[in-house]
Amino acid sequence: MAMLEIVDFGKRFTIHHLGKTMNAIQSINLSLEAGEFIGIVGKSGSGKSTILKSIYRTYLPDEGKIMYDSERFGEIDLAQVSERQMLYLRKYEIGYVSQFLSVMPRTTCRQLVTNALLEMGESEAVAFEEAEKALAHFELDPKLWDSYPNTFSGGEKLRLNIAMATVKKPRLLLLDEPTASLDQQSKIKVREIIEKLKNQGTTLVGIFHDIEFMDGLCDKVYDMQKRQLTTTKEVVSYES
Ligand SMILES: Nc1ncnc2c1ncn2[C@@H]1O[C@H](COP(=O)(O)OP(=O)(O)OP(=O)(O)O)[C@@H](O)[C@H]1O
Numbered sequence: 001m002a003m004l005e006i007v008d009f010g011k012r013f014t015i016h017h018l019g020k021t022m023n024a025i026q027s028i029n030l031s032l033e034a035g036e037f038i039g040i041v042g043k044s045g046s047g048k049s050t051i052l053k054s055i056y057r058t059y060l061p062d063e064g065k066i067m068y069d070s071e072r073f074g075e076i077d078l079a080q081v082s083e084r085q086m087l088y089l090r091k092y093e094i095g096y097v098s099q100f101l102s103v104m105p106r107t108t109c110r111q112l113v114t115n116a117l118l119e120m121g122e123s124e125a126v127a128f129e130e131a132e133k134a135l136a137h138f139e140l141d142p143k144l145w146d147s148y149p150n151t152f153s154g155g156e157k158l159r160l161n162i163a164m165a166t167v168k169k170p171r172l173l174l175l176d177e178p179t180a181s182l183d184q185q186s187k188i189k190v191r192e193i194i195e196k197l198k199n200q201g202t203t204l205v206g207i208f209h210d211i212e213f214m215d216g217l218c219d220k221v222y223d224m225q226k227r228q229l230t231t232t233k234e235v236v237s238y239e240s
Contacts, residue, residue, distance in 0.1 A: 003034040003069050003203045004055070004172060010063030011050050024050050026063070030222055030229070034069070037194070037204040039214045042224025048207045049098075052174045054079075055205065056096045057086045068094075071171060091119055095170035097178045101149060101157040109152075109160055110135065110145040116164045134163040138189055154181040159189075166193050173197060175206035179213060187213060 010026040025047030032038050040048045053059040055066055057078055066078040071093060073085060081089070090096075103112055113134055117127035135145055138159040144152065149160055162178055175194075179187045187210075194217060198204065208214050214221065220229045 001067065001069050001075055002031045003036070004030075004032045004205070005067040006030040006051070006055075006064065007067065008064035009051070009054065009061055009066060011047070011054055011059060012062050025224075027227060028064070029227075032203055032205065034203055035198065035201050036219045037198055037206065037217060038229070039218040039221045040205065040207050040224065041211065041221055046224040048224060049176050052096070052176050052205060052207065055172075056090070056094060056174055057081075058096075068172070092168075093171045095165035095168060095173045096176070097161050097165045097174070098176040099154075099158060099178075099180045101152075101161050103149065103164075105150070106148060108146045109140065109149050112149070112160065113163050113167055116168055120168055130167055131163075134167040135160075137193065138163050139186065155183070155186060158182060159186060162190060162193065166197060169197060169200060170202060173202050173204045175204065175208075177207050177209060179208060179210060191217060 006028055009028040011024045012021050013024055014021045028047075028051060030038070040051060042048055050059060054061045055068075055078060061079040064079070068076055068078050068089075070076050070089060072088065073081070076085070078086070078089075107115070110131060113131035114127045117130055118124065122130070132145075135142075140156060140159055140163070144156065149157055152160065158178065158181060165173065179190050182190065191213065194204065194206075206214070206218070221231060222228070223230050
């Protein structure tokens with residue numbers, strides 16, 4: 001089977017204070033083979049993040065299936081798996097990067113990246129070394145390594161977020177605008193890591209506002225308006 005197959009997916013939200021239920025998205029069908037990178041494009045509010053959050057099960061899907069080919073559990077529907085299975089998948093198989101850093105308080109930047117590796121079963125020596133390599137790659141100033149990230153700038157938080165997710169070399173990586181507040185140099189660093197992971201077989205789904213960043217990186221682009229797969233070239237000409 002495909003690594004990920006989204007079938008007739010839909011999500012509603014209940015706005016309690018208005019006593020209303022609203023359809024966020026409906027009728028999403030999307031399939032990715034192992035090692036593929038699909039970018040999602042569409043206007044603001046079209047439901048791009050909702051798709052990623054539903055794959056990661058931050059949101060529970062209301063309609064359809066999200067079939068994932070797990071190394072540990074085989075073919076499973078992420079809309080149906082238990083919380084326990086989902087915790088396992090988040091730890092070992094599925095990574096998620098958003099613009100927002102949400103981490104354990106009073107944990108240093110270095111500890112956060114090291115812990116990501118330790119919880120996957122790496123030895124302390126390897127975890128420590130790989131964590132330093134990742135922090136250096138994303139050009140986080142060594143002076144920050146032993147500080148708490150609550151005082152980091154937006155771009156520093158984002159680079160730490162990406163380091164924590166990518167150091168684990170997940171099978172499936174979900175990227176929700178991982179380059180949003182980054183300068184060109186940092187964007188290139190993110191691109192290098194994505195290329196490296198892709199070469200190592202990671203399957204990726206990403207949202208980027210910067211379509212040029214996706215060109216040559218994504219294998220296909222899912223267009224929320226057309227509800228179909230297309231190429232970055234077509235999207236660039238369609239947007240301009
Ligand atoms: N937790 C939530 N509660 C209520 N409504 C929500 C929630 N999350 C998303 N929505 C709504 O679902 C719709 C899709 O939101 P989503 O964040 O997925 O869009 P998006 O395409 O990622 O937008 P953007 O490009 O602006 O980030 C929006 O109308 C949004 O208001």
